[in-house]
Amino acid sequence: xxxxxxxxxxxxxxxxxxxxxxxxxxxxxxxxxxxxxxxxxxxxxxxxxxxxxxxxxxxxxxxxxxxxxxxxxxxx
Numbered sequence: 001x002x003x004x005x006x007x008x009x010x011x012x013x014x015x016x017x018x019x020x021x022x023x024x025x026x027x028x029x030x031x032x033x034x035x036x037x038x039x040x041x042x043x044x045x046x047x048x049x050x051x052x053x054x055x056x057x058x059x060x061x062x063x064x065x066x067x068x069x070x071x072x073x074x075x076x
Contacts, residue, residue: 014066016041016054027052 010018019025020039024032033052041054045065048055058065 011044012041014063015044015058017044018042025052 005021005023007022008020010020012018018039019035019042022035022040024034025040025042026032028046028051042052043050043054043057045058045061047057047061049057
């Protein structure tokens with residue numbers, strides 16, 4: 001992400017992080033990936049084959065997987 005961007009994020013319960021307004025997004029290794037859409041879904045379950053993007057894998061996981069992910073997203 002570039003400094004000065006108006007980036008907004010929304011946590012989807014039991015799903016991805018929706019990111020609006022970013023020109024790029026880092027993966028777990030810090031590598032920046034270009035964003036080519038106004039809104040992208042970023043994986044929070046850490047099981048996507050398209051990381052850092054969501055591929056819907058979270059839908060096959062048992063409920064509750066996101067309790068820990070939500071705490072991490074909020075800095076708790």
